[in-house]
Structure formats: C-alpha cells, structure tokens
Amino acid sequence: MQTIHYKVDGLDCAEEVAILRREIGTLAGVLNLEFDVINARMSVEYDPEIINPAAIVQAVARTGMKASPWEQRLAADTRTFWEKHGQLALTIASGVLLLAGFTAHWIKHGSFMHALTGGGEADHVFPLAVWVLYLAAIVVGAWQVIPKAWQALIRLRPDMNLLMIVAILGAIVMGEWFEAATVSFLFAVSLLLEHWSVERARRAISALMNLSPPTARYAATGQEAPVETIPPGTRILVRPGERIPLDGNVCQGESTVNQAPVTGESMPVPKRPGDDVFAGTINEDGVLEIETTKAATDTTLSRIISMVESAQTRRARTQQWVDQFAQVYTPAMMFLAAAVAVLPPLLAGASWSEWIYRGLVVLVIACPCALVIATPVGIVSALTAAARHGVLIKGGIYLEAAGRLRALAMDKTGTLTEGRPEVLRVIPLQGHTENELLERAASLEAHSQHPLARAVLRHARAAGLNPLPAENTRVLSGKGVEGFWQGRLFWLGSHRFMHEKGQETEAIHAQALALEAAGHTVVAIGNNNHVCGLISIADRLRPEARTLIQDLHELGVKPIVMLTGDNEGTAKVIAQETGVDEFHSELLPEDKVAVIGRLVREHRYVAMVGDGINDAPAMAAATFGIAMGAMGSDAALETADIALMSDDLSRLPRLIRHSRHTLAIIKQNVLFALSLKLLFILLALAGQASLWLAILADTGATLLVIANSLRLLRSAPTNS
Structure with a gap:
C-alpha cells in the first residue's frame, strides 16, 4: 500500500x-481518501498493483478539476496571472456587463422599475444590445x-x-x-467570496512559515546562505533583533530570546x-x-506547520455532519424545487409560469455555499490562531x-509541579556515606x-x-532500576519497590513515611x-x-484527577x-490507563495532561491527550493530540x-444559513421572493458567515 x-x-x-469521493473512492485499488480543503490537498492511499497515479489524475480530470503531485510543487507561487486572478476578472466583467445591460434597458424604456422587473408584459423581446x-x-x-x-x-x-445553471436556464x-x-453574477460573487475566504485561511498558515528567516549567517565567515543548505552541526551567528533561523544550541554569547512567536x-x-534555541x-x-541541531525541514517550527496543515484532515464531528448533510441537501432541494414548480399547476390548476418561477427561486436560495464553507474556514482559523x-x-x-471536556486527569510531576525536583536530604544507612549513596545512585541513573x-x-x-554509568542496567517500569556498579548489583527505586525487595525494616519504613508525610x-x-540509604526529593508546586x-471547575470540568507514581x-x-x-498514587503505567478508562466510561470527554513521553499510554486511552512544555520535544509533539x-x-x-x-461560531453559522434558506423558501412559496433577491440574500449570507468564521483568526487560547 502507498499514499x-x-x-x-x-x-x-x-x-x-463529495464529487471527488464519488469519482475516486469507487475506483478499484483506492483504499482511503483524505481531504484538506484549506490547502486544496487530497491524500490517496492505494494499492499500486491495482491502480497507478496516472489513473487517479485522470479520474480527477473527469470531475472538471485538475490534480498535480504535491511533492512536485515549487515553494514559489508559479501560477499564471489568469490562474491567480481569472476568477476575479470574470466576476468583475460579469458585473460590468450586467450593469451595462440594465442601464441600456433603463435608457431604452425610460423606467427604472421596467428594467428592474425585466420588462413585464409583451416586451420581454429586448432590444438586441440589451439581450x-x-x-x-x-x-x-x-464560465467556471x-x-x-x-x-x-x-x-x-x-x-x-x-x-445554479438550471436556475439560470429556467429564468x-x-x-x-x-x-x-x-x-449568474451574484453566484460568481459568492464563489469568489468562498475562494477568498479559503485563501485567507491559507495565508494565515503561510504566515507561520514566515516566522523563520530564509537565510542564516555562518559564524566563521559572516556570509549568508539559504537555511535549506545548512546541515546540523554548523555554527551560525545571530545578531540582536534578528530571528533565529534554525534550531540549535548556544555555543557562545548570552542574550534574552523572545519565544512568543512559537510558544x-x-x-x-x-x-x-x-x-x-x-x-x-x-x-x-x-x-x-x-x-545547529536540526535541518530546516525538521525544526520545531517546521514540524508545527506540518502538523497544522495535516490537522485539516482530522475533521470535527460538526464538520463531518455538514459534509454529509451537503451530500443529500442539494438533490433534496432540486426535488423540492421541481415539486414546487409542477405540483400546484397539476393538482390545483395554478399558473405554470408563476410556479415554475417560484421553483427557480427555491433552487437559487438552496445554494449551499454558506453552509459548506463556514465550518472548514472556522476550524482552520481557530487552529491557526492557536498555533500562533x-x-x-x-x-x-x-x-x-x-x-466538550467533562473530566481531566493530570500527571503530577512536571504538570502540577514545576518538574525540576531537587534533592533535599541524603540519608546513609548501614555504615554507608552520603557520597557513596550519591555515586551509586548517579551511576544507575x-x-x-x-x-x-x-x-x-x-x-x-x-x-x-561524576561516576561512570552502571553496567547492564535494567529499567523496571514504574518501580526503579537495577544495574552493576564496580561489579556488584545495586538497585534504586521507590518506597514500594524497596518493600517488594523485602529489605525494608520497621525503622526504615517509619523514616520513609515521615518524609512522605x-x-x-x-x-x-x-x-x-540491605538498604544502603534513602534520598529525599521534593518538587515545587507551580x-x-x-x-x-x-478556573477549570468554573468551566464545568469536574472531576479533576491527579495521577502519580x-x-x-x-x-x-x-x-x-x-x-x-x-x-491516585503509586501508579504503574498500566494503572494510569485503567483510571483513564474508567473516567472515559463515566464522562466520555476526558483529557489526560502530561509530558507526552512517560504518559503516552494514558494519553492514548483518553479522549485526547495534552502535552505540557512540548517545545523542543519531538516525542511530545508526536504523541499528544494537543501540545502546549x-x-x-x-x-x-x-x-x-x-x-x-x-x-x-460554527453553530451560529449553520443555524443562520439554514434559517435564512427556510425563510426564503417560505417567501418563495408565498410568491414574495424574486430570483435576484434570493441570490443576493444567499451571497450576503455567505459573506456574513465567512466574516464570522474569520473572526477566529483574531481569537486565541491566550485571549479568548
């Protein structure tokens, strides 16, 4: 299988x-399809023994769209002027021609209302120029x-x-x-607005890419080179006020770094x-x-951008519902429009021309532009704002x-605490010294x-x-570690592990309990x-x-559960x-998974917050996992569903x-779009709506819904 x-x-x-799913999803050998509307990307999982990429490209062409391999696209925008601005040019031209025709009609008949209503009586035969x-x-x-x-x-x-074409031909x-x-003109405007909103969301993602400069300066020569040509291990120089071009480690110099653009x-x-850095x-x-420690394509920022782009394929339930609804909505509206046009004349002897016109109005107002574009634009705007x-x-x-979060589980270390514990006491036993304990412990760890x-x-x-690492060490998950130090076997671990070893005396137990209290x-x-000694460690609470x-309680998130080993x-x-x-204390990794499983059964929407590494199994068991402090941690970026x-x-x-x-906002958009359509369908049935008013209302609805969705670009988890 290949993708x-x-x-x-x-x-x-x-x-x-929906069109591409019907055309390509039914091809033999195509196993799975994923779409990123905002980036106009389609991912196809296929069996190369049954179908080849050329057949997939041909299938896309049959829909009137054009597919080209994503990997072969250049970073620069290579589109022609017509490819960039053709839709805008056609829309403007259509508007100018419409205005010219209306003006000519108005001048010819000397009546604004005569031109607005199309003439009315027998003079539907327009002057040639108007026609x-x-x-x-x-x-x-x-045209498009x-x-x-x-x-x-x-x-x-x-x-x-x-x-829309049926409605135009009917008119x-x-x-x-x-x-x-x-x-025709207002539908072109509606499509232009749709295209503009998608491009606006795309530009928001592209803006993340502009955070990193395209060149870096060699420390040895001061010369600049494209970041793509600089391998890990290269020394670069960054002056005050400049953006750091690549992930790396500071060799010389001291400064303060503004990490706000990324963190x-x-x-x-x-x-x-x-x-x-x-x-x-x-x-x-x-x-x-x-x-430098990473290539330009593998920096933390690059990975964030890649993940934001990939996020478009993991659609929200609301988005899935809108997409499924749109697949049955359009055929249903065409059937309703046909029924409106045909049934009253057939069953009640009503005027054919009047009811066909009303059916055309239903067709026009049924256009699902506002409905289908609002959700993906809203989602990508919110995701991009959060990433920024x-x-x-x-x-x-x-x-x-x-x-929808209802319950939250949190790891203690590094989440509720600062994650930088310090040794408070070293307690030697059985004649050992502090340095002996520390040397053996450091060797094992x-x-x-x-x-x-x-x-x-x-x-x-x-x-x-600065002892040498122990030999043949063996990690006992959730308990401790064993290994050989200077040829002798030593172990290090928790109070529970010490008890399991059977070496804990009553005096040692009492001493450990006092420290834990x-x-x-x-x-x-x-x-x-025997037990050689104890080390007392404490972490500061954030x-x-x-x-x-x-704050979480005020938001209705309850219970909040702390999990710790x-x-x-x-x-x-x-x-x-x-x-x-x-x-819940003294938990092994599998114990954390069991607690999360119970919370999911009881509350459904449960998050697990941890470091994204040690807590990966518990995060996977939750509805979604949140990693704290993921900056610079590849593992946290990969395992978490949401990374702070x-x-x-x-x-x-x-x-x-x-x-x-x-x-x-998404619910507002869907409710507004559906309510407006229902209102105009009722007005059409009552004979109180015209074609141009219906399409004007639909275009206005599309504009309002898009504007409402794009508000999310200004919203963020820091100021919502």
Missing part, C-alpha cells in the same frame, strides 16, 4: 470533496461553473453548480434575462551557552553563536473535544531522563561526583543484602496550579494544596474557552 498527495485545483469546499449584454453577463459569470455542472449532469450527481426560458444575468510566552527567556524566535539584546500562540491542536476533532533521576545527577555533580518523594538504594483548578503521602499533600477532586509549547498552565482553561468559542 500519494495531490494539489487539486478547484477543491474549495465540501461540494468538491447581448445580458447573455454575455450570464456566460462570463458562469459550466464545466462542473456538465460533469454533474452526465453523471446524474447534482451539485450546487448544476443547481432564460421564462424570458427573465435580467434575473438570469443577476443570478506564546509573554516574557523573553534568558539564553546562555548550553541552552537550546528554536527557529522563528527573536534574539533580543546579545550576539549568539549557535550550533503556542498551542498546537492536531485536528478539528480535538478542538471540538476540548470544548546516568542514562535516565526521568525528572527524579536528573535531580540525583545534578546533586551528585554539585558534590563533585512532609510531601517528599523517597528514593531508596540497596544491594543484595504557583498557578490552584488557580488553574478553580509517587507515594501516597506526597500525592496527598499536593492534592490538598491544589484542590483537585481526587488523586510552553509550561504555562493557564493555557488549559483558555484552550477550553477558545474551543467553545469556535463551536459557538
């Missing part, structure tokens, strides 16, 4: 998605619609393009040339030798020499789930990335110890004979943790200080408000 990505010219809304101008306005306005309508007709798969047959030209942090972050951030007041403020949401489905392990290593180095985490070190829990005493102290609803690039806990309630604001 190929295409750029599809003409893919602007759910109508085209030619109206016909030209119709053809020019519908006619091929799609023809494809829909020959396949007996009605869509909004066919719906022509009835002699309503002005109305036919008006419908959303409001305060600049001090950087000195040894610190990591990221592409797209701004060097403020010092010269930095940086050794350091919150990476990997799809509309997770954006929507955040707004030399390769671990766990926060407690890093605390032990920092304390050992501060004491002047004070909120400390106890790490024990031992050998085959100052905003209690406020966070209160730490001892019960420490967990209880943290739980009381933060105000969480419940806590900084450690700012206040982004959690803001994320929920942002999501709910998005859902509210």
